[in-house]
Amino acid sequence: MVVGCLGLAACWAQAQPMAMQPVPQNLVQLTASATVEVPQDWLTLTLGTTREGSDAEAVQQQLKQALDAALVQARARAQPGRLDVRTGNFQLSPRYNREGRITGWQGSTALVLEGRDFGRIAALAGAIQTLTIGGVQFSLSREEHNRVEADVQSAAIERFKAKAGEIAKGFGFSGYGLREVSVNAQDQEFAPQPRVLAMQAKAVSADAPVPLEAGKSTVMVVVSGSVQLK
Numbered sequence: 001m002v003v004g005c006l007g008l009a010a011c012w013a014q015a016q017p018m019a020m021q022p023v024p025q026n027l028v029q030l031t032a033s034a035t036v037e038v039p040q041d042w043l044t045l046t047l048g049t050t051r052e053g054s055d056a057e058a059v060q061q062q063l064k065q066a067l068d069a070a071l072v073q074a075r076a077r078a079q080p081g082r083l084d085v086r087t088g089n090f091q092l093s094p095r096y097n098r099e100g101r102i103t104g105w106q107g108s109t110a111l112v113l114e115g116r117d118f119g120r121i122a123a124l125a126g127a128i129q130t131l132t133i134g135g136v137q138f139s140l141s142r143e144e145h146n147r148v149e150a151d152v153q154s155a156a157i158e159r160f161k162a163k164a165g166e167i168a169k170g171f172g173f174s175g176y177g178l179r180e181v182s183v184n185a186q187d188q189e190f191a192p193q194p195r196v197l198a199m200q201a202k203a204v205s206a207d208a209p210v211p212l213e214a215g216k217s218t219v220m221v222v223v224s225g226s227v228q229l230k
Helices: 008-015 056-077 118-127 142-170 194-202
Strands: 027-039 042-053 084-096 102-115 132-139 176-190 216-229
Touching (some): 027 142, 042 084, 042 118, 056 084, 056 102, 056 118, 102 118, 142 176, 142 216
Antiparallel strands (some): 027 216, 042 102, 042 132, 084 102
């Protein structure tokens, strides 16, 4: 079956090759960024212990007792946002000999303290005697990160616009039009030797605050894209 054209205009349009899109002129690719370094305001401190023995139930009970004792102390000092408490991994696994037979059991448990009140967390970590420090991590809280990123993003966009205007003026144009743009945030955290701090923490006396020192986080926003000079 042959399908005809609906009128001369339609037939003429079908017969014409597709019109070539004009190549954009006076396009410039450019990138601008803004960076800010801010003190880390969030601490995550992990306490833990391990036990081993020939009886799985006995090892599990020992781990539970150590964790329960630490939880009693931690919950008594917890304050939302300042010192939050949560349990970490609780693992129990068998040990085997060369013949593949179970010769014993080993397990571990963890308690995580986190929040903005470094002093409160340090004091609690020093007071807990049934668990030892396994990790220390500083970072930005979600609220602080969002606030800082919003400010840095605005600065990066303004730099992009200023740079585009300068380039347009340098080439003898009165302005520019934005064609495409991408905005990317990048974070980098710097903590002062967390492993050393953790080792020092194990050596402190009972009820002594754990020595802690926060680092800084760098938040950077990169704006890249193309503009058409006008």
